[in-house]
Amino acid sequence: MGVVFFFANMPTALAVTAYLVVGMTIVLTGIDMLRELKAGHWGLDILAVVAMVATLAVEEYLAGLIIALMLTGGEALEDMAAGRASRQLDALIMRKPTFAHVLDVDGVTVHRVSIDEVQVGDQLVVRGSEVVPVDGQLSSDYASLDESSVTGESLPVTKHSGQDIISGTINGTGTFHMIATSTAADSHYSKIVQLVEEAVSSRAPMVRLADRYAVPFTIVSLIVAGVAWWYSGDPVRFAEVLVVATPCPLLIGAPVSFMGGMSSAARANVIIKDGGTLERLAKIKSAAFDKTGTLTRGEPTVARVEPVKGTAHETLQMAASAEQYSVHVFADPIVNYARSENVEPVGIADAEEIATNGVTATTEVGEQLRVGKSAFIAEVVPAFTETELRAGETAVYVARDQELLGIIVLSDPLRQTSTATLNWLADHGVEDMVMVTGDMRGTALAVAKEVQFSADQVHASMTPTDKVYIVQKLPAPTLMVGDGINDAPILATADVGIAMGARGATAASESADAVITSENFSRLADVVHISRRTVAIAMQSMWFGMAVSIGLMTIAAFGYLPATIGALLQEVVDIVAIVVALRALRLYRNLPSATLRSASTEVSNIKSAT
CATH class of the missing domain: 1.10.1140 (Bovine Mitochondrial F1-ATPase, ATP Synthase Beta Chain; Chain D, domain3)
Known part of the structure; x- marks a missing residue:
């Protein structure tokens, strides 16, 4: 009522x-x-x-x-x-491949299967305009791929037989065959999609x-x-x-x-996991950078083998035998070089990787091996002098039973835009920048000279704990850029951690706040600008x-x-x-990376001419 x-x-x-x-x-x-x-x-x-x-x-x-x-x-x-x-973020998720065409053992019959059924070693057929389902190796003579959504490369990229192919890239008009080198869950594109979904x-x-x-x-x-x-x-x-x-x-x-900012960053090949990263990144006052795979390309090759107490063959053989059990970026180049030289590894009974130092191993006949940086070898080998290195070179020392067998020198050239990007950051308010690396000081200083860092800005022979301590002393807010497993603790410690994740997700990209999904280091300047x-x-x-x-x-x-x-x-x-x-x-328009790449190219041409 x-x-x-x-x-x-x-x-x-x-x-x-x-x-x-x-x-x-x-x-x-x-x-x-x-x-x-x-x-x-x-x-x-x-x-x-x-x-x-x-x-x-x-x-x-x-x-x-x-x-x-x-x-x-x-x-x-x-x-x-x-x-x-x-x-733009949703587009990456929607383009995630859901199926693959598997070539039967008879080499003739093709089956369409769910992408989750693809196994490493499967022969796959990728038809025209299809998305490459998993990471693999091209077995056809050549293929033309659109990698723009993954690497940022706007022009089609031609791949030849034996070269690696990244999942998520788009095939051109021709059909090609490939060998799967990863499952769907472990593929490069799948890891990017996981990061996007979080974002x-x-x-x-x-x-x-x-x-x-x-x-x-x-x-x-x-x-x-x-x-x-x-x-x-x-x-x-x-x-x-x-x-x-x-x-x-x-x-x-x-x-x-x-x-909108996260979307613009995605179009610049940087996946931002949350909006708070943009807010913190906009205020960055100091930055720390790993060397290998960050300032350098992370694609080292063996430049030479310098025997000391043993022969070049022994040095390479023992190094490759131990490095088979390492995940360090130097491990694969040494192992692959040994294979190319037809050097057979010895049997290993036990092996252990010591983070940021190297590998210890025991051969089946009881020999004690140590492979790694100079300070690690100096613990068991009497005093020895470090080899002289040129810019971009790193030395891996090889010891057997407290005797230095030899030195393997690897060359890891600087990324094209590293110097220009660091200069841009300095010009735009990043007041303190340092290099933190597990490599020995001589190697670090050679790279520091290339990027115009002073000796005071270089912290070499760092353990993961040491790196965390260095970053904690920098003026906040802090930025850390790295790519390896050893960088995971420091990426999580810094106010903003950015991983160079173009080769797929590692512990670094899992603990980072943002991931650069291409090999273009100048994308760092882009994401700072966007933030x-x-x-x-x-x-x-x-x-x-x-x-x-x-x-x-x-x-x-x-x-x-x-x-x-x-x-x-x-x-x-x-x-x-x-x-x-x-x-x-x-904001993805008129980014600084375009100018930085042009400037870096001009500098490279001048150096080549001289």
Whole structure:
């Protein structure tokens, strides 16, 4: 009976609609707000709830409906904007291959199977315009591949028989055969997709930054509304002020900007795992870099073998025998070189890798082997002098039964854009930069000279613990760039860890905040540029919304802005804030890497000419 009486006394159908729609919105928003407060996040929705209650109390029903529409419609707009911003990230996931064509043992019959059924060693057929399902080795004479989505190379790449093929690349028009060298779960593209899925599902911490503005903004809004009510004596004035104080630009602008920045980074071949990485990266003051595989290409080759107490054959044989049990970047080149020289390994009874030092092994006849850096060998071998190295060279020392057999010198050239990228970082506010490497000092100094680092910026013969200690002493926020298993602890320790993950996921990329999925080191400059512009755009969107809201609040406080008109104007402000935030989608254009590559090419040509 009371309910009937309540609705019978409603002045208009508008009032009925307002109480139903706005009331439901207040309840739902209030529930979400309480959940956020329980989780420790002070949300901005409190102003909207108070404003809606005030409009109902002073019978400004249309204004209340507009606020309710603004909240629910704002969420829809945010979803649309975020969907557009994450389109590039989603594209990587949607392009994930789901099937493969396996060539039967008869060499004639082709079966279509689920990609999860592909095994290492399977003969695969990749048809025209298909996505390469897993990593493999080309067995046909040649193939033309589009690697743009994986490596950033815009032009088709021609591969020849025996060369490696990366999963996720797109075949041209011709069919080719390949041998699978990985399963689907371990493929390069699958690891990238895993990182992308983490990025898409993450919540940008910039929303929490917006929440931090909620407290002062809420207090100011309530004070202005309360003073306006007190001064005018009209409670309608309180509602009119709060209507234009509804802070949707704060709620929408920041996350949309960060999704746009992550999308732009993905188009630059950098996968950002969460929006907070962009915020921290924008403030970087110091940076540490691994040497092998980061500043250098990470593709070392054996330059020469220098015998000492043994022959070159013995040195190479013992080194390859022990290095078979290592995951270090130098292991495969030594083993492959031994095979190319027809050097057969000896039998190994036991082997152990000592992180950042080398490998110890015991042969089947009881000989004790040590292969690694000079300090590691010096523990068991009487004093010896380190060999002289040229720029880009590294020495691996080989000992047997406390006797130095010889030295294997490997050459790992500098990445083309390393020097130019480091110079760009120095010119753009990164004040302290160091090299942290497990290699011996002589090798590190040779590379440091190439990248124009001083001796004080070089920390050599570092263990993983040593590297963490060095980074912790750098001015925060800190950046670490690495690629190997030994870099995982330091990547996790730094404020921002970036892995050079073009060869697939390792412990480094798992513990990093971002992964550069191409071999282009200048992408580091790109992602720093994108992060700074993203934060700037997010702040512009937020400050724009707050400035306009405060201006409208001032007008409403003096009674010159009716509640309904104010609510409509606030809706316009929301739309403009989203448009401002969406500029982050275009940040992949005009990136610094293009200029850095050109400059590096010119320097390389000059060096070659001289």
